[in-house]
Amino acid sequence: MSQTLSNGLFGAIGITAIAYCLAAIGLNVHFGYTGLLNFGQAGFALVGGYAVAMPVMNWQWSIWATIPVVIMASSVFALLLGIPTLRLRSDYLAIVTIAAAEILRLLVSTPKAVNVTGATDGINSFTNDIQNSIPGFLKGKTVPLWEKNISDYEMWVIMLGWFLVIVFSVAVWSLMRSPWGRVLRSIREDEDAARSLGKNVFVYKMTSLVLGGVIGGFGGAILVIGQRNASPGSFQTQFTFLTYAIVVLGGVGKVKGPIVGAMIFWFMINVSDSLLADWTDGSGFQLPTWVMDSSNFSFFRWILVGSGLALLVIFRPQGIFGDKKEQAFDVR
């Protein structure tokens, strides 16, 4: 049991949770504050991840020098997506973003690009600079988390990641209290009203798309650094949908929503995985094999996530801590 719980805790603070949390902060800017239906957050994360891995691998850049590349690449992707779609009805943005994310994934997967992107196997060994930058008090040590041991590299990435989460959360919090943020929310509530007050809705939406996209790009960057591998498999459409689940779980349009959502989400995933593995391993309490066995229990988490997302949106759309009055989506 303590094994299960420490797995859950590790999930809640671990690299995956951080990466999804950053992606969710970005998505919250799009979806929660501006009402943009971005279904391509996986694409932004992919851009961010490959913006880190490709220069290091192909042109021997220092990994720290790729930070501006992440910002620029995700901004360019946001502009490319926004120009054709932000003037159209919201469901067009949804279709175009999901398609664009898939286009990117297919492009980096193609065997023809194997020398640049590593095709389906992706890019490895681009994280030496991170390894070398581990501070002295961590170096060579493992950090115990209850029954789980975290390596020095993982711990260092976790620290960097949570630093980014805090920076971006504070930035989003203060931006949303500014006049700029109020215009975003007015666009979400009533686009025509915002336009009639003389606001250039298109520009506001575009800046929102860029800001959230850049934050999502950093999510992808943390993910590939944590996994020490940038491959297209990490950025499937599912990435976007999990990010939606996290945003809805934590509360749409809340600054703490993505953080709380990501922690609870990955805690539950890891606990359920751990429990089901225990219940199908052939000793102690066992689930009947016609329900699930050791070969297929790992799919159950996604069944849980899918049905959880559906039930949450139907019965508690404001998420766990949200306020129903502030519940953001579906105002238009």
Next chain:
Amino acid sequence: MVTSSFRRALRLLLVTFAFFALFSETAHADEEILQVRVQNTATTGGKKEPVAGVDIVVTDAAGATVGEGLTDEKGVAKIAVPSDGSFTVTIDEATLPEGLGLPESGASRTVNVTAGLGGNANFNLGAATAKADSKLSLLPKTLFNGLRFGLVIAIMSVGLSLIYATTGLSNFAHGETVTIGAVMTAVASGWFTLSSATGGWGGFVQLGAAMVIGVGCATAFSGALELAVWRPMRRRGIGLTSMMIVSIGIAMAVRFIIQMYYGSQPRSYAQFSSQTNINIGPIGVTPRDLTTGIVALVALCSVGFLLMKTRTGKAIRAVSDNPDLASTTGINTERIILTVWLLGGALAGLGGVIFGLDEQVSWNMGTKILLMMFAAITLGGLGRPFGALVGSLAVGMFVQLWAWLFSSYADLKTMGALLAMILVLLFRPQGILGKKERVG
């Protein structure tokens, strides 16, 4: 209200769950997996590069086809064979990319499949010998394939488009309706082979019966979702964005329920056998492809007839133009919407069965084709049923023409279709048949 719809949703989930659990026994028969890897070593300077999209046929000692598959982006095709033993693996030369030819050892080799371990075959392709077929001579076949693929997408996406038109919902669970149609047909096709021989007219009838079961399940799934989820949500006044996200959640849950009990391995229908081409003019086509093409065409024509000529069809068009106005004229809107869900489910299921004949039946086939469907209905004009037809044909043609024109980039053919959709949105956002005022 809240608790009752919660219970209904839960019950639906449990029933689906039990339903698939029921078939899990038949699914895990004593099949073995034959893994075939196709690599290019000839034109890469000694490096091994995977070759995707190569058609692989597996025949048993008696010469009967037991499985067929396409290599994925890793150059690997996993093909299920019914038992252990010796099998012949053949690669189809026509599906090799430009510049590459058969390995020196020839197109086929014999592989021993061991119980529990499966079997392996590796093909290292050689450089192309002078090709018998010029590119131009492949064009008629490409156009035919594009038309056929377009028709298959069309039957699936007409339902998606009708649902969008009448309820405003972009239904992400439509891909799973497609999968259910194909998967249940595959499972049911296994029941019939237990009693009698396959192949010939017997196999045709058996597959037809299995198809009725598969399409029935897809229809039931679609209708049940409308009754248990969408109708209660509409009554509670929940908005369309929420409903769209709910459909994503349902799609995900159902997809992995299927993976859990159907398995991750793609399979063919039990009656599947390889057929020889018959020539119609310049086009060589298997009787199977011709039959399914005709079935798709007939299904589409009947839908067109239904929409244009019958009372129900007129009501459907009225509801999609303006639901409130339609209900004031005495049309039972809720009943029309249910009809649309049932019709859409049946068509999606039928499309899934045909798509499962073209490729293998896998747990995520619907998800893979879903974006093509969305591209098709967006291209044709969102919410216009005949737009879905036009858009689907455009997407089908585009995908096949891309593979024909850029044969060494054939793995990017779906990317081409998605790119085309985005470009069309730039210049004609309402789609090919859309009305201008519906956008923006």
